[in-house]
Amino acid sequence: MSQQIDHLMNEDRRFPPSEEFAANAVASPDLYKAASADRLGFWADQARSLLTWHTPFSEVLDWSNPPFAKWFADGELNVAYNCLDRHVEEGNGDRVAFHFEGEPGDTRTITYAELTEEVKRAANALSELGIGRGDRVAVYLPMIPEAVVSLLAVARLGAIHSVVFGGFSADSLRSRIDDAGAKLVITADGGYRKGRASALKPAVDQALSDRGDGVQATVENVLVVRRTGQDVDWSDERDLWWHDVVPQASADHTAEAFPAENPLFILYTSGTTGRPKGILHTSGGYLAQAAFTHRNVFDLHPESDVYWCTADIGWITGHSYAVYGPLANGATQVLYEGTPEHPEPGRWWDIIEKYGVTIFYTAPTAVRGFMKQGRQIPQKRDLSSIRLLGSVGEPINPEAWMWFREVIGGGKTPIVDTWWQTETGAIMISALPGITTAKPGSAQVPLPGIAIEVVDEKGEAVGNDAGGLLVATEPWPSMLRGIWGDPDRFVETYWRMFQDKGFYFAGDGARRDEDGDIWLLGRVDDVMNVSGHRLSTAEIESALVAHEATAEAAVVGASDETTGQAVVAFVILKESFLREHTPEGLAQALRAWVGEQIGPIARPRDVYIVGELPKTRSGKIMRRLLRDVAEGREVGDTTTLADTAVMSTISSQVK
Ligand code: WT7
Numbered sequence: 308m309s310q311q312i313d314h315l316m317n318e319d320r321r322f323p324p325s326e327e328f329a330a331n332a333v334a335s336p337d338l339y340k341a342a343s344a345d346r347l348g349f350w351a352d353q354a355r356s357l358l359t360w361h362t363p364f365s366e367v368l369d370w371s372n373p374p375f376a377k378w379f380a381d382g383e384l385n386v387a388y389n390c391l392d393r394h395v396e397e398g399n400g401d402r403v404a405f406h407f408e409g410e411p412g413d414t415r416t417i418t419y420a421e422l423t424e425e426v427k428r429a430a431n432a433l434s435e436l437g438i439g440r441g442d443r444v445a446v447y448l449p450m451i452p453e454a455v456v457s458l459l460a461v462a463r464l465g466a467i468h469s470v471v472f473g474g475f476s477a478d479s480l481r482s483r484i485d486d487a488g489a490k491l492v493i494t495a496d497g498g499y500r501k502g503r504a505s506a507l508k509p510a511v512d513q514a515l516s517d518r519g520d521g522v523q524a525t526v527e528n529v530l531v532v533r534r535t536g537q538d539v540d541w542s543d544e545r546d547l548w549w550h551d552v553v554p555q556a557s558a559d560h561t562a563e564a565f566p567a568e569n570p571l572f573i574l575y576t577s578g579t580t581g582r583p584k585g586i587l588h589t590s591g592g593y594l595a596q597a598a599f600t601h602r603n604v605f606d607l608h609p610e611s612d613v614y615w616c617t618a619d620i621g622w623i624t625g626h627s628y629a630v631y632g633p634l635a636n637g638a639t640q641v642l643y644e645g646t647p648e649h650p651e652p653g654r655w656w657d658i659i660e661k662y663g664v665t666i667f668y669t670a671p672t673a674v675r676g677f678m679k680q681g682r683q684i685p686q687k688r689d690l691s692s693i694r695l696l697g698s699v700g701e702p703i704n705p706e707a708w709m710w711f712r713e714v715i716g717g718g719k720t721p722i723v724d725t726w727w728q729t730e731t732g733a734i735m736i737s738a739l740p741g742i743t744t745a746k747p748g749s750a751q752v753p754l755p756g757i758a759i760e761v762v763d764e765k766g767e768a769v770g771n772d773a774g775g776l777l778v779a780t781e782p783w784p785s786m787l788r789g790i791w792g793d794p795d796r797f798v799e800t801y802w803r804m805f806q807d808k809g810f811y812f813a814g815d816g817a818r819r820d821e822d823g824d825i826w827l828l829g830r831v832d833d834v835m836n837v838s839g840h841r842l843s844t845a846e847i848e849s850a851l852v853a854h855e856a857t858a859e860a861a862v863v864g865a866s867d868e869t870t871g872q873a874v875v876a877f878v879i880l881k882e883s884f885l886r887e888h889t890p891e892g893l894a895q896a897l898r899a900w901v902g903e904q905i906g907p908i909a910r911p912r913d914v915y916i917v918g919e920l921p922k923t924r925s926g927k928i929m930r931r932l933l934r935d936v937a938e939g940r941e942v943g944d945t946t947t948l949a950d951t952a953v954m955s956t957i958s959s960q961v962k
């Protein structure tokens with residue numbers, strides 16, 4: 308970490324907003340003034356001006372039972388109405404909500420009026436299937452318009468969606484279905500990825516199959532979108548085609564008002580222990596902060612902008628910045644199904660040129676990937692429509708930041724580096740374009756109304772030019788309301804560390820520079836960040852030891868030029884397997900195994916077969932030392948190891 312800090316301290320490039328940008332900016336410095344004068348009043352104003360309430364709220368925050376917050380609790384609204392109907396009622400029905408582009412090149416243009424109608428039909432179809440307030444619906448879909456329609460139809464009914472990323476395996480899907488007790492799964496036959504139809508329905512069938520453990524899946528129906536036309540297995544009593552029930556359903560549907568604290572969705576994310584956590588978000592506070600941040604951080608002018616967030620709907624970024632924030636603001640978006648490389652590496656730039664994208668939000672791992680391919684590829688396209696760039700998921704190194712601005716942003720656009728988490732629901736730290744002077748590599752300042760500190764282990768603010776732990780010192784509207792079904796784990800994971808201060812601990816290390824700007828330094832726990840997605844070492848270790856050849860396994864995140872961090876596994880094999888197989892063959896088999904168990908994103912970059920693992924006298928694996936090996940460094944202090952010789956054995960085995 309010290310090396311990284313030294314590097315940061317050398318960063319003295321500054322990019323103030325242009326006069327032209329500042330003159331037309333959505334955000335104004337008054338936001339900071341208003342929020343610091345009266346934080347709760349500020350959020351009440353945002354919630355009132357950005358959302359339409361069926362029943363106005365009188366109370367802003369109820370923090371009488373921390374850490375269980377209630378925001379705008381006596382207010383009532385319908386989230387889908389706020390994202391759809393009201394725009395149509397205000398005369399914006401003809402505005403494009405989505406320019407959809409499928410990977411094979413098929414396109415659909417969907418206006419707000421059309422999207423509203425489709426969501427009303429889908430809501431009626433879902434009620435026919437018995438879905439109502441509080442029911443859980445699992446969504447396992449590619450990035451197609453039906454994914455957005457599904458989320459909004461569930462929200463419209465006051466039900467709760469749980470999106471499972473299409474890249475996750477049948478096992479991951481089943482554990483999420485079970486944990487949430489989902490009644491319905493919405494999926495597709497498949498989607499297009501890398502030029503091929505990639506099946507989804509078989510994973511749902513496998514997930515719901517009888518596993519001989521006597522545990523019956525809670526799912527009653529599976530609603531299947533036809534996307535690729537590939538053959539699917541079918542259960543007549545369980546499965547229904549989307550095209551058989553949604554278009555036939557009535558397009559009349561009145562949005563019922565639900566309390567602001569009605570749950571909106573569960574989204575699973577990795578933690579330090581093996582089991583993913585179902586992060587719970589509710590309606591009014593979540594939508595208010597998603598809308599506020601989307602409008603101000605991305606400088607959204609809904610009448611003229613074309614906004615594109617490249618995140619998949621399976622992650623929180625897809626929820627807050629490809630569905631709820633932009634739709635609440637009446638934005639026009641691009642929705643793209645596939646990968647950036649198909650049919651060739653310039654696909655994303657072609658899409659930007661074709662639709663005239665003005666605001667582009669993506670991840671550092673993608674930027675670094677494009678840097679590798681060379682600037683010639685984007686430079687062949689006309690990207691002059693772009694006027695703002697955004698980054699999320701991990702720290703963006705100054706080099707990637709500069710490339711992003713120069714090559715994609717024409718050397719002129721502001722870049723907002725947005726720090727937040729699945730748990731925070733919406734952006735917490737970011738520059739405001741038109742106001743903040745940008746610093747490459749720093750997320751910079753907490754947003755108006757957000758109270759963030761960098762503290763030492765006792766919870767004392769470290770001050771400028773010092774590092775520590777990142778905390779939120781006050782509740783915020785889009786904060787998680789809990790972990791589904793596990794209130795104790797919620798308290799334990801996020802609030803125990805600074806219990807007496809009442810701070811939320813995010814799990815990230817951070818530093819304030821001499822100006823007080825915040826630099827994120829990565830996770831301080833055993834959680835990795837691979838391509839901007841959180842993976843837990845424990846989860847991958849438990850997949851590895853579930854393989855019959857494995858005796859013991861330890862996983863670390865090692866720095867990687869493209870993905871930020873990469874999964875590196877150290878595995879002790881059972882003697883019997885070593886006799887019959889080569890270590891190389893087994894390493895390959897284990898990589899594939901993890902891909903099947905969790906999903907391709909968790910597949911280790913390297914699997915090292917070793918004879919022993921470094922442990923303390925109390926038996927704790929010292930991952931710090933394994934990280935040194937994985938990153939090719941000299942191994943650090945080994946004095947607390949039970950057997951100090953073990954690291955030299957491992958190092959030589961890895962070589
Ligand atoms: C973790 C949250 C929020 C959407 C994507 C990831 C890291 C996120 C930044 C940033 C440095 C960042 C943190 C955080 N992170 N954004 N701008 N700079 N680090 O959501 O899977 O919940 O992961 O991603 O480590 O804790 P997530």
